[in-house]
Amino acid sequence: DGGITQSPKYLFRKEGQNVTLSCEQNLNHDAMYWYRQDPGQGLRLIYYSQIVNDFQKGDIAEGYSVSREKKESFPLTVTSAQKNPTAFYLCASSLAGDRETQYFGPGTRLLVL
Amino acid sequence: AQSVTQLGSHVSVSEGALVLLRCNYSSSVPPYLFWYVQYPNQGLQLLLKYTSAATLVKGINGFEAEFKKSETSFHLTKPSAHMSDAAEYFCAVSAGHWGGSQGNLIFGKGTKLSVKP
Numbered sequence: 001d002g003g004i005t006q007s008p009k010y011l012f013r014k015e016g017q018n019v020t021l022s023c024e025q026n027l028n029h030d031a032m033y034w035y036r037q038d039p040g041q042g043l044r045l046i047y048y049s050q051i052v053n054d055f056q057k058g059d060i061a062e063g064y065s066v067s068r069e070k071k072e073s074f075p076l077t078v079t080s081a082q083k084n085p086t087a088f089y090l091c092a093s094s095l096a097g098d099r100e101t102q103y104f105g106p107g108t109r110l111l112v113l
Numbered sequence: 114a115q116s117v118t119q120l121g122s123h124v125s126v127s128e129g130a131l132v133l134l135r136c137n138y139s140s141s142v143p144p145y146l147f148w149y150v151q152y153p154n155q156g157l158q159l160l161l162k163y164t165s166a167a168t169l170v171k172g173i174n175g176f177e178a179e180f181k182k183s184e185t186s187f188h189l190t191k192p193s194a195h196m197s198d199a200a201e202y203f204c205a206v207s208a209g210h211w212g213g214s215q216g217n218l219i220f221g222k223g224t225k226l227s228v229k230p
Contacts, residue, residue, distance in 0.1 A: 004156075006156075040122065040222055040223070041222060042203060042220040042221055042222040042223055043157075043203070043218075043220040044220075045217060045218075048217065058217070090156055090157065092156075092157075100145045100147070100162070100164070100207040100218065101147075101159065101162060102159075102218060103159070104149075104156035104157040104158070105156050106155055106156045107154070107155065107156050109154070
């Protein structure tokens with residue numbers, strides 16, 4: 001079955017700690033995206049990547065970093081510079097010829113201890 | 114630039130009643146428009162999309178939406194609500210192939226639909 005997997009489902013971060021959220025897809029999609037979801041705020045774009053070894057900042061990239069070393073994988077690191085990291089994080093992917101139609105993973109909920 | 118406004122953060126209907134979720138958009142270029150559904154603690158699932166073909170778009174689970182350029186609207190409807198429709202619904206806009214956003218979606222803040230028995 002093709003799809004997008006995110007792990008872990010829940011993640012706890014201590015003060016000053018960097019944490020990494022995993023996103024893997026086996027849809028053979030070129031483009032991948034990270035969104036942050038806060039209650040009542042909709043989804044906001046953190047980073048996106050249209051091709052391996054290339055990525056661009058979205059609307060709220062401060063305090064986050066990404067890498068795209070493989071087509072299938074797009075991990076997101078929440079750094080200690082992100083002062084309010086508690087949120088639901090969603091990864092998505094799309095075909096190169098249909099970037100607007102995005103397929104989403106199940107999400108990771110990040111909580112601060 | 115694109116933006117989306119969803120009117121009503123929470124809508125409640127009775128089972129069997131009409132579902133109407135409102136979405137208005139703003140776009141400097143012909144828009145692509147989308148409706149997504151999210152069940153609790155899950156990712157988003159695409160319900161339907163408009164990409165400049167037929168103005169009445171049919172999606173999954175009996176939902177449909179009509180693109181009205183004169184009203185800058187893309188409201189989501191379903192003739193008869195089912196208990197399983199209870200979820201949060203997001204409208205989104207993209208500049209599509211026209212803009213420099215390269216496919217980036219701009220989401221509304223969402224509308225939670227409750228269905229009463």
